[in-house]
């Protein structure tokens with residue numbers, strides 16, 4: 001397979017699919033199923049799965065981590081925004097309180 005360019009941002013989780021290929025003379029018939037790495041993600045409420053070439057796992061892992069970190073950063077910024085808004089509302093109300 002031609003080398004795959006993994007995008008820099010991905011969401012989902014890496015899983016390992018274990019399956020039987022259907023060939024009667026294969027080791028998977030003797031209880032050693034094939035392990036295929038895959039990316040599981042949800043889209044419009046449905047779980048989807050993309051099987052991956054094993055060599056691409058490290059890059060996929062990095063892209064998943066990058067997404068998680070960006071998400072956490074955004075979450076922290078939004079939390080800070082909420083605290084700031086609450087503080088400003090308190091101050092404004094205190095300043096405008098009738099005496």
Ligand SMILES: [Zn+2]
Pocket residue numbers: 020021022023026027028029034
């Ligand atoms: Zn097999």
